[in-house]
Amino acid sequence: xxxxxxxxxxxxxxxxxxxxxxxxxxxxxxxxxxxxxxxxxxxxxxxxxxxxxxxxxxxxxxxxxxxxxxxxxxxxxxxxxxxxxxxxxxxxxxxxxxxxxxxxxxxxxxxxxxxxxxxxxxxxxxxxxxxxxxxxxxxxxxxxxxxxxxxxxxxxxxxxxxxxxxxxxxxxxxxxxxxxxxxxxxxxxxxxxxxxxxxxxxxxxxxxxxxxxxxxxxxxxxxxxxxxxxxxxxxxxxxxxxxxxxxxxxxxxxxxxxxxx
Ligand SMILES: [Ca+2]
Numbered sequence: 001x002x003x004x005x006x007x008x009x010x011x012x013x014x015x016x017x018x019x020x021x022x023x024x025x026x027x028x029x030x031x032x033x034x035x036x037x038x039x040x041x042x043x044x045x046x047x048x049x050x051x052x053x054x055x056x057x058x059x060x061x062x063x064x065x066x067x068x069x070x071x072x073x074x075x076x077x078x079x080x081x082x083x084x085x086x087x088x089x090x091x092x093x094x095x096x097x098x099x100x101x102x103x104x105x106x107x108x109x110x111x112x113x114x115x116x117x118x119x120x121x122x123x124x125x126x127x128x129x130x131x132x133x134x135x136x137x138x139x140x141x142x143x144x145x146x147x148x149x150x151x152x153x154x155x156x157x158x159x160x161x162x163x164x165x166x167x168x169x170x171x172x173x174x175x176x177x178x179x180x181x182x183x184x185x186x187x188x189x190x191x192x193x194x195x196x197x198x199x200x201x202x203x204x205x206x207x208x209x210x211x212x213x214x215x216x217x218x219x220x221x222x223x224x225x226x227x228x229x230x231x232x233x234x235x236x237x238x239x240x241x242x243x244x245x246x247x248x249x250x251x252x253x254x255x256x257x258x259x260x261x
Contacts, residue, residue, distance in 0.1 A: 053069055064233065084107035084248065086108060138251060146193070161189065164228070167225075216234055
């Protein structure tokens, strides 16, 4: 039947080969799902454009008054770093002293928002890609990874799934481990989009203002309770503040030729 629908002399087998070649060519031109930044080895995951419901319902344990649910449109796909920025990556970009081998995979902390901006500026100066901090809605979009629950794991988060203070579980939830320190990035399973430690480990600066004086930080940390690690939680600090459980994760905008694919 297939031969009847194609040009004379083209067999069904030849048609299959042609289709396979065309499909392969199309795949090779698509924007890769993972991308590695060449100077630091930082790994990025491609997030699709799309809509999602930001915020949380009042019924969600830990819900705060500034988490009003609303739809957010992420207009363009973007690359989001799979991990929090590590101490080794920070030192390399900032030309700082070498980091001890057993600390290289720990997340960089004790940096304020201006330090974070300096990091992306230095990275941008070295190459043609454009890096930046995520907006808070890009951050929540990546954290949810298509889920609509309190966590990307569901309505509960165990300390076997993320590094938060297990002495402060959600109401009705059993206590968990309180590690009292950051863990090497990627110590727990990633979410559905391949992003690690969006819940807990260290807070992450975003590009957005919470109000006239403060910037939004997201994700909770090893110091904070389970409710702070929820996808919707919007915490904040003055940009000049820093702390031992506050770090960063960066994103990269797609280049024009990547958007065209
Ligand atoms: Ca984190």
